[in-house]
Amino acid sequence: MRNLIDILDLSVEEIDELIKVAKSIMKSPLDYSKVCNHKKLATLFFEPSTRTRLSFESAMIELGGSVIGFSSANSSSTAKGESVADTVRTVGCYSDIIAMRHPKDGAALVASEKSPIPIINAGDGGHHHPTQTLTDLLTISAEKERLDNLTIGMCGDLKFGRTVHSLIAAMSRYKNNKFILISPEGLKIPEYIKKDILEKNNIEYIETADIEEYMDKLDIIYMTRVQRERFDSEDEYNKVKDCYVLKNKTLEKSKKDLCIMHPLPRVNEISVEVDEDPRAAYFRQVKYGKYIRMALIMKLLEEKDTIINKTKTNEEIVSDLKCKNPRCITSIEQELPNIYVYTNKVYRCKYCETINELLT
Numbered sequence: 001m002r003n004l005i006d007i008l009d010l011s012v013e014e015i016d017e018l019i020k021v022a023k024s025i026m027k028s029p030l031d032y033s034k035v036c037n038h039k040k041l042a043t044l045f046f047e048p049s050t051r052t053r054l055s056f057e058s059a060m061i062e063l064g065g066s067v068i069g070f071s072s073a074n075s076s077s078t079a080k081g082e083s084v085a086d087t088v089r090t091v092g093c094y095s096d097i098i099a100m101r102h103p104k105d106g107a108a109l110v111a112s113e114k115s116p117i118p119i120i121n122a123g124d125g126g127h128h129h130p131t132q133t134l135t136d137l138l139t140i141s142a143e144k145e146r147l148d149n150l151t152i153g154m155c156g157d158l159k160f161g162r163t164v165h166s167l168i169a170a171m172s173r174y175k176n177n178k179f180i181l182i183s184p185e186g187l188k189i190p191e192y193i194k195k196d197i198l199e200k201n202n203i204e205y206i207e208t209a210d211i212e213e214y215m216d217k218l219d220i221i222y223m224t225r226v227q228r229e230r231f232d233s234e235d236e237y238n239k240v241k242d243c244y245v246l247k248n249k250t251l252e253k254s255k256k257d258l259c260i261m262h263p264l265p266r267v268n269e270i271s272v273e274v275d276e277d278p279r280a281a282y283f284r285q286v287k288y289g290k291y292i293r294m295a296l297i298m299k300l301l302e303e304k305d306t307i308i309n310k311t312k313t314n315e316e317i318v319s320d321l322k323c324k325n326p327r328c329i330t331s332i333e334q335e336l337p338n339i340y341v342y343t344n345k346v347y348r349c350k351y352c353e354t355i356n357e358l359l360t
């Protein structure tokens with residue numbers, strides 16, 4: 001059975017095909033209006049969302065299917081202590097496919113291991129958000145008419161920004177893309193993204209704290225919100241929360257065909273004056289999100305009965321050591337085993353991918 005947990009679960013060819021199907025739906029939506037007749041999508045949102053949940057729901061409705069679900073952990077039996085595994089086993093009895101968002105890193109992987117129906121990761125903590133990445137890829141493909149030979153500025157919270165991590169991983173698979181990584185010291189891109197993705201694939205990148213320094217070189221500026229919910233203390237959040245505000249003045253030296261993106265929601269990192277700029281693509285990006293999710297739901301339902309033989313290339317060990325990441329799903333689901341995967345000469349938690357130095 002196919003799930004989508006990480007954008008790298010999809011090959012480049014599969015992503016290109018999803019983009020092609022999404023564009024076809026955009027052109028002729030009525031041709032797809034009965035594809036999911038009698039199918040049900042469950043949206044299990046343990047964390048707030050506007051775009052992801054509602055775009056999944058409208059995607060399924062526009063495909064002729066129906067939707068069940070919840071929009072907060074408090075309105076489900078999670079509030080009584082039910083585990084993610086038991087929740088998805090239960091929901092699997094009522095529906096055909098699940099889109100799930102959870103505040104803990106690795107929760108979607110846990111769900112996929114126990115679910116009888118396909119799981120789509122709609123965001124797991126600060127870890128992955130693959131359907132936002134598919135949305136971003138369709139946006140770039142539609143607005144720039146290519147996915148290669150682009151200089152992409154990523155600005156703001158590059159440390160906890162799951163959309164940033166997934167987009168870098170995805171765009172690194174297309175030829176000759178370069179990254180300008182713009183963040184304050186405390187929100188820099190994690191080392192493993194630099195080592196395991198950028199450096200490993202010889203991708204050019206520059207780190208800077210100055211949003212204007214390379215503005216004239218950018219084909220895309222991808223702004224992100226500093227996420228209050230990922231900080232351990234309000235003080236730490238307050239130090240960086242207003243680090244960048246994109247204004248018309250910031251864009252003075254930018255290219256005429258710059259594409260301005262943001263996964264949204266925004267707080268104040270793009271001034272509303274920029275909304276009038278035709279290069280501001282972030283509300284068009286929202287719409288692309290519905291079409292690519294329609295294409296994804298169709299693909300995963302079509303491949304529901306496909307048997308995936310994942311070739312195991314990495315060594316896995318079960319240990320007494322708990323994962324040190326307080327945001328890992330293992331921190332709240334005590335019965336999950338502590339499993340570490342040996343990859344690139346280090347042991348990483350199977351669920352959240354945090355390195356455990358004591359094992360390495």
Ligand code: CP
Pocket residue numbers: 048049050051052053123132263264265
């Ligand atoms: N981009 C995104 O994930 O938005 P929501 O949090 O509103 O779903």
